[in-house]
Amino acid sequence: MLTFAMVRTAGGDPASLKLGLHASPESLARLRREMGLADPWPVQYWHWFADAVRGNLGRSYLTGSNVTFEILNRFPATLELAFASMAVAVPLGIGVGTVSATRSHTLVDNLSMLGGLVGISIPTFWLGVMLIIVFAVWLGVVPVAGSIDVHMGVYPITGFSLVDGFIEAGWPGLWDAARHLILPALTLAGWPMAILARHMRSSLLEVLHQDYARTARAKGLRFLRLVWRHAFPNALIPVVTVIALETGYLLGGAVITETVFAWPGIGNLTIQALAARDYMLVQGTVLLFAFVFAVLNVFADVTYAIIDPRIRY
Secondary structure (H helix, E strand, O other): OOHHHHHHHOOHHHHHHHHHOOOHHHHHHHHHHHHHHOOOHHHHHHHHHHHHOOOOEEEOOOOOEEEEHHHHHHHHHHHHHHHHOOOOOOHHHHHHHHHHOOOOOHHHHHHHHHHHHHHOOOOOOHHHHHHHHHHHHHHHOOOOOOOHHHHOOOOOOOOOOOHHHHHHHHHHHHHHHHHHHHHHHHHHHHHHHHHHHHHHHHHHHHHHOOHHHHHHHHHHOHHHHHHHHHHHHHHHHHHHHHHHHHHHHHHHHHHHHHHOOOOOOOOHHHHHHHHHOOHHHHHHHHHHHHHHHHHHHHHHHHHHHHHHHHHHH
16 A cells, blocks of 8 residues: 555656657547546555455556566566575575684674675665676676676576576576676675674674583584584574574566666666656565565474474474
């Protein structure tokens, strides 16, 4: 409901944008009736909601195709980018946080937390532009934008550039898709990596100061065994929540990164829909992000029981 109201109060008229500045009032009125924009807002919302619960998200004003088709067509690219980013952020973030906790109040810990602070503070769009300038423009080791080279002649089958590149062009296609994925994945991984490192450090330090950890050390248990066998699984429980939430943020917040790198995902589609005042498409993408958040939170709850058997009771 908030999205419905906000996109309509942002200004602009989808009918005027579609027909142009020189359209006649009669043409505008007819198109607005066809789009359902002539009805009052409560009536428009009710029509959209009644169709949405039946799986029909309406038709895009921008492309004229079904919104569900547009979303499903673009979602694999966003999914690929988000999971590639988390594949970088999760092991590095947990590893850095673990090292910082086991070497607390040392130079290594201070440098790690300083790096985490920098990672949280750098704007995503600025980091993306800097990576493009250095690695794509100056060094020329990776492409500037896109998901795969147009000269490869790869037609999207699954929507995942790595898979499509390998299916249609073999190993050269896979390598080209991977090169296009490097910069946006690194850009998007900066924030969650810093967040995970800080959470992992604080969680592991809290566990290491509990009574059972001190007792184990007093009885002669090696510190590394105490960390990896006993403290690490318990410290990982709150971090799982952060991983699930950050993955949801990446799926819904990759808008800027996808725009900077011209990545053909949901975020880029949302920007185009906002510019064209494509209400149906914007509402559909926001609904998808909300659904993904709900699913990831359920997944986090299930993972708790796998990590800590006590939670199953």
